[in-house]
Amino acid sequence: MSEPIISFRDAVKEFPARGPRRRRHRPQRAGAVRAVDGVTLDIAAGEVFGVIGYSGAGKSTLVRLVNALETTTAGSVVVDGTDLSGLSEARLRPVRAGIGMIFQQFNLLRSRTAAGNVAYPLEVAGWSKADRDARVAELLEFVGIADKADSYPSALSGGQKQRVGIARALATNPRILLADEATSALDPETTADVLALLQRVNRELGITVVVITHEMEVVRSICHRVAVMERGRVVELGDAYQVFSAPQQAVTRRFVASALRDRPSPAVLRRLRGRHPGRIVTVRIDEVSGSSAQVMEVLADRGVHGTIVYGGITEVAERPYGSLTLELVGSDTEVSAALAGLHAVTAVVDHGTAAAPLEDQSDGRRDTTGVGHDGGTPSASGDLRVRPHRPGGGPFGGPTGLVEGNDR
Numbered sequence: 001m002s003e004p005i006i007s008f009r010d011a012v013k014e015f016p017a018r019g020p021r022r023r024r025h026r027p028q029r030a031g032a033v034r035a036v037d038g039v040t041l042d043i044a045a046g047e048v049f050g051v052i053g054y055s056g057a058g059k060s061t062l063v064r065l066v067n068a069l070e071t072t073t074a075g076s077v078v079v080d081g082t083d084l085s086g087l088s089e090a091r092l093r094p095v096r097a098g099i100g101m102i103f104q105q106f107n108l109l110r111s112r113t114a115a116g117n118v119a120y121p122l123e124v125a126g127w128s129k130a131d132r133d134a135r136v137a138e139l140l141e142f143v144g145i146a147d148k149a150d151s152y153p154s155a156l157s158g159g160q161k162q163r164v165g166i167a168r169a170l171a172t173n174p175r176i177l178l179a180d181e182a183t184s185a186l187d188p189e190t191t192a193d194v195l196a197l198l199q200r201v202n203r204e205l206g207i208t209v210v211v212i213t214h215e216m217e218v219v220r221s222i223c224h225r226v227a228v229m230e231r232g233r234v235v236e237l238g239d240a241y242q243v244f245s246a247p248q249q250a251v252t253r254r255f256v257a258s259a260l261r262d263r264p265s266p267a268v269l270r271r272l273r274g275r276h277p278g279r280i281v282t283v284r285i286d287e288v289s290g291s292s293a294q295v296m297e298v299l300a301d302r303g304v305h306g307t308i309v310y311g312g313i314t315e316v317a318e319r320p321y322g323s324l325t326l327e328l329v330g331s332d333t334e335v336s337a338a339l340a341g342l343h344a345v346t347a348v349v350d351h352g353t354a355a356a357p358l359e360d361q362s363d364g365r366r367d368t369t370g371v372g373h374d375g376g377t378p379s380a381s382g383d384l385r386v387r388p389h390r391p392g393g394g395p396f397g398g399p400t401g402l403v404e405g406n407d408r
């Protein structure tokens with residue numbers, strides 16, 4: 001990893017507890033809540049770093065520590081070589097000048113045009129009118145809304161407003177851009193456009209981008225590395241592909257499931273078994289284990305006919321990831337040999353057949369990733385062990401021990 005531009009060391013932020021919402025968080029001092037609870041984390045210069053977590057996890061507080069909108073209760077935050085602890089407002093000013101920020105609700109000045117909004121930080125920084133005009137034109141061009149320079153925010157779409165927000169955040173040449181739920185108010189297509197723009201900000205301008213989100217899709221599409229937050233703590237951290245292709249924590253698995261709807265729910269499985277008489281198996285497709293070509297080769301070698309009946313392959317951090325659910329048709333011996341062959345190349349979940357269904361090991365919880373129990377660790381092969389269907393369970397809706405997931 002290159003030189004860190006942001007470092008948290010055992011960073012803690014406590015707030016005095018007020019109201020019932022905060023009571024569910026573990027109080028560290030009587031009447032206090034730890035929004036950030038001992039975070040140690042380095043964000044490298046030049047990366048797109050994601051902080052993902054559900055509401056209340058502490059994400060916003062964590063980024064507010066970076067631009068010193070909040071100060072740590074304990075531990076330290078170092079930004080671009082400056083330890084923010086105990087700095088005066090005057091000393092914080094230059095640190096803040098090196099950080100741009102964009103928000104979910106855009107926070108544009110309604111009384112100013114797009115150009116006027118982008119010019120605002122330049123006015124505050126004392127730029128001349130000529131320099132401001134040139135810089136504003138350049139920025140609006142960069143974010144793709146030069147034609148909207150004279151429009152007021154009320155006449156702009158959400159995506160256009162966020163482009164103005166990005167241009168404004170970039171105006172004074174920051175080294176860091178903080179994006180707090182910047183796409184959460186946008187539709188999927190506009191989200192994709194804005195994320196592509198943030199990627200350009202990173203690649204073309206070399207700006208470190210820190211993305212705060214509760215959407216896996218955001219991390220999946222642009223982040224190099226990710227921290228998963230829960231109750232003020234970082235519970236998983238690393239390369240986005242590694243974290244999401246082998247999630248260790250239940251919270252991470254939920255995020256993966258929300259983005260990759262590639263694994264059949266129990267209800268879908270029952271229908272698949274009903275429609276397809278062969279053996280139903282789900283195989284993981286990723287860079288480390290099997291590619292679909294490898295999987296098909298194994299089946300062809302064993303003389304087994306494989307039909308794709310469910311699944312999807314997408315990209316996480318620009319690398320392939322997903323799963324395919326196949327119906328295997330052949331003699332019992334051929335199918336057993338094919339299963340053994342598949343196990344050798346990738347993670348496999350054997351769902352059995354309608355006559356002899358197999359349930360997965362997640363017992364009471366649907367494991368959507370194929371890596372093991374909630375809170376457990378994946379087996380060496382990353383495989384899901386299977387056990388025979390419980391006696392007395394009917395193949396269609398009987399007490400199978402499987403809990404209904406989303407019936408997709």
Ligand SMILES: Nc1ncnc2c1ncn2[C@@H]1O[C@H](COP(=O)(O)OP(=O)(O)OP(=O)(O)O)[C@@H](O)[C@H]1O
Nearest residue numbers: 015016022035053054055056057058059060061062
């Ligand atoms: N100024 C504050 N005073 C008291 N408690 C606060 C304050 N700001 C945040 N909290 C509490 O700290 C915890 C973390 O909040 P934070 O906003 O950082 O989470 P988040 O992950 O960003 O969630 P969201 O996406 O809903 O904003 C929450 O329990 C919240 O109620």
